[in-house]
Amino acid sequence: MSIDSAPKQSWWNRISHPGQFVTWTKPLLWPLTILTAVLFVAGLWFALFNSPQDYQMGDTVRIMYVHVPNAWLSQFVYGVMAVSALGTLVWRHPMADVSMKSAAPLGALFTALALFTGALWGRPTWGTFWEWDGRMTSTLVLLLIYLGIIALWRAFDDQLRAARIIAVFTLVGAINIPIIKFSVDWWSTLHQPASVFRADGPRMPGSILTPLFVMFFAFTFLFLTLHLKAMHTEVKRRRIATLQRKAAQGAAS
Amino acid sequence: MTQRQVFPPLTLRTIGLSWGRGGMALGESLDFSVSAGRCLLLRGPNGTGKTTLLLTLAGIVIPLDGGFALEGGDEEIAQIHYCGHRNAIKPLLTVLENLEFWRAINGPTGASCAEALGTVGLLGLIDLDAGYLSAGQTRRLALARLLVSLRPVWLLDEPTAALDAAGHGLVSRLIDRHLEMGGLAIAATHDPITLAEPDRLDTLALGALV
Amino acid sequence: MLRRELALALRGGGDVLTLVLFFVIVGAIVPFAVGPDKVLLARIAPGIVWIAAFLAMLLGLERLFRPDHEDGSLVLLRQADLPLSAIIAAKMMAHWLVSAVPLILASPLLAVLLAMDLASFWRMVLSLLLGTPALAAFGAIGAAVTVSVNRGGLIAPILIAPLSIPVLIFGVGAITAEQSNAALLFLAALSLLALALAPFAAALAISSAED
Numbered sequence: 001m002s003i004d005s006a007p008k009q010s011w012w013n014r015i016s017h018p019g020q021f022v023t024w025t026k027p028l029l030w031p032l033t034i035l036t037a038v039l040f041v042a043g044l045w046f047a048l049f050n051s052p053q054d055y056q057m058g059d060t061v062r063i064m065y066v067h068v069p070n071a072w073l074s075q076f077v078y079g080v081m082a083v084s085a086l087g088t089l090v091w092r093h094p095m096a097d098v099s100m101k102s103a104a105p106l107g108a109l110f111t112a113l114a115l116f117t118g119a120l121w122g123r124p125t126w127g128t129f130w131e132w133d134g135r136m137t138s139t140l141v142l143l144l145i146y147l148g149i150i151a152l153w154r155a156f157d158d159q160l161r162a163a164r165i166i167a168v169f170t171l172v173g174a175i176n177i178p179i180i181k182f183s184v185d186w187w188s189t190l191h192q193p194a195s196v197f198r199a200d201g202p203r204m205p206g207s208i209l210t211p212l213f214v215m216f217f218a219f220t221f222l223f224l225t226l227h228l229k230a231m232h233t234e235v236k237r238r239r240i241a242t243l244q245r246k247a248a249q250g251a252a253s
Numbered sequence: 254m255t256q257r258q259v260f261p262p263l264t265l266r267t268i269g270l271s272w273g274r275g276g277m278a279l280g281e282s283l284d285f286s287v288s289a290g291r292c293l294l295l296r297g298p299n300g301t302g303k304t305t306l307l308l309t310l311a312g313i314v315i316p317l318d319g320g321f322a323l324e325g326g327d328e329e330i331a332q333i334h335y336c337g338h339r340n341a342i343k344p345l346l347t348v349l350e351n352l353e354f355w356r357a358i359n360g361p362t363g364a365s366c367a368e369a370l371g372t373v374g375l376l377g378l379i380d381l382d383a384g385y386l387s388a389g390q391t392r393r394l395a396l397a398r399l400l401v402s403l404r405p406v407w408l409l410d411e412p413t414a415a416l417d418a419a420g421h422g423l424v425s426r427l428i429d430r431h432l433e434m435g436g437l438a439i440a441a442t443h444d445p446i447t448l449a450e451p452d453r454l455d456t457l458a459l460g461a462l463v
Numbered sequence: 464m465l466r467r468e469l470a471l472a473l474r475g476g477g478d479v480l481t482l483v484l485f486f487v488i489v490g491a492i493v494p495f496a497v498g499p500d501k502v503l504l505a506r507i508a509p510g511i512v513w514i515a516a517f518l519a520m521l522l523g524l525e526r527l528f529r530p531d532h533e534d535g536s537l538v539l540l541r542q543a544d545l546p547l548s549a550i551i552a553a554k555m556m557a558h559w560l561v562s563a564v565p566l567i568l569a570s571p572l573l574a575v576l577l578a579m580d581l582a583s584f585w586r587m588v589l590s591l592l593l594g595t596p597a598l599a600a601f602g603a604i605g606a607a608v609t610v611s612v613n614r615g616g617l618i619a620p621i622l623i624a625p626l627s628i629p630v631l632i633f634g635v636g637a638i639t640a641e642q643s644n645a646a647l648l649f650l651a652a653l654s655l656l657a658l659a660l661a662p663f664a665a666a667l668a669i670s671s672a673e674d
Contacts, residue, residue, distance in 0.1 A: 089667070141625050141628055144621075144624070144625045145625045147621075148618070148621045148622045148624075148625065149622075151618055151621060152608070152609070152612075152618060152622065155609070155612045155613075155614065155615065155618050156611075156612060157275070158274070158275040160275065161275070161611070161671065161672065164667075164668075164671035165608050165611070165668050165671045165672060166608070168608065168664055168667045168668045168671065169604070169608045169622065169668070171664075172604055172626070172660075172664050173625075173626070175660070176625075176626050176629075179629050179653065180625065180626075180628055180629055182629075183628065183629035183632040183633060183649070184628070184629075184632065186632065186633075186636070186649075187632045187636065190636060190642075242277070245275070245277050246277070308538075311538070311542065312541075312542075313538055313541065330544065331542055331543065331544050333542055334542075335538060335539065335542055337535055337538060338535070339533075339534055339535030339538075340534070340535065341531075341534050341535040341536040341538070341539050342534070343534070343536075355539070358540070358543045358544065358545060358550075359542075359543055359544055360544045398539075
């Protein structure tokens, strides 16, 4: 008679193994996708049909419902990346670097969308597509940081070794981003002494808050869904790369 | 003949060590140990991971699985001399300056620079810019680095590369002296190493594992 | 360690001169691009000087880790008795002495070419003095992160530039703004912070790089 004396693995350890992570989280994908879709439908309905026009800007204020969540996400995703970076360096969780790598393009995407919707919003409001105000400029710098990190991932042949190095850089970036924001704000007050139009509009009454919150959740779940899917893809990509290398080694010897 | 035991009795032991590069395992579940006063020869065809194994033991490459430990060693101070393919000699500095730098950085615990250069046969070139040295002479200068700072563990990757027959003899003599002082060495080499006491030599053939 | 880095750099011959030359040339071609109007030049001079300094320091970064990586010294330095962060701090100091100080000494040339006035000139020198260490620190981080990448020399500036934006902002602000003293303070604080953290971050990046 044999007794299974192996310790019961906590869920945290179970998802450490890439293969297990994929199988374990696969069932989450469809519910997440559906939830995201539902939130978007609800949010867009609220945003487009059930919220008031802004007295100043008319219908274009509705872009805010897309712009503000994107702006929030651009920073949230970097937070996810920074936590993943800590996971790689401090706790050495094997999936942490996959999370970090998958989040980067998504972060860049949302930041770019934030800038794009910001420009669309700005055109009828300020008259130009671009203003060098504190917020837009900081977002632009954030985009550059994202793109730099993506370029860094592509520069390494060995992704596992790259992970720790890029984690260091991500954390350096995390420390720097508040500094950059502060300096950019200081800089923009220097060069534009006149009070700049606040990018998130006047104080918001409740009827605007509801669609805004729904869109917040919609976009956040969009990110979570895409992130999970991207992590699965990355795991599969690495598995293929390993198999290819094994095949090459087997063929050579 | 009395033996000057300079180093404490150490053992370098691997436990189920799997090593490799880029996620690819070059060797798996290796168990061996090298005790003080012994030299392990790593043999095997190219590509079997001798260099990577040495780098892993040096702490440069992270093991894929398993581990290794230097038993009896002081955790605080650096214990390992790694001598790799590249010599880490700056051509713009003189021979003496190169060696003095490493002596200062690694700890001036061994021979003086002049003594070390004398041992490896470069004393006459002491003020020459290292860029003028031949490949063999540069290799000797790299070996001198092992002499000026005393460390118990020597990890040597092709130490006889670019050396002539006299150079081969030099490497054997250096390893002999090191083992006599109680140090241990692991050398990856295609060339024969003849020690004064051949039973201090063990051999590990790679390539049969994977 | 410092001694060796300095000796290497100085023996390296034309390098220091090349850097200074690059710095002056960047500044000198500006009038060709924007016209010799003195009022305009004086207005943008602080910015141009800082951009030129930034670019010149980026150029010098290749010498920081890559030669040691290529000849195997970096592997041995990781085994030295000194902690890697101390070694990197020494390298950064040497890099600053060799790259930034010559720039600062050459800055009067640019000031004259770009029609800068005397008061601005002294503020410029001070801001360069206080700000270039931060540039050296961020540059070291960028160089350490890309040391094991083959074409890393191209990526490093992309990584370093966003981090250096505050340095540029405060550096130029220290020359031109009414709140120039505040800017100088920020600049000094930033440099101190960067100098303190960069050696550790760079050491972590390098020790994660397998050779």
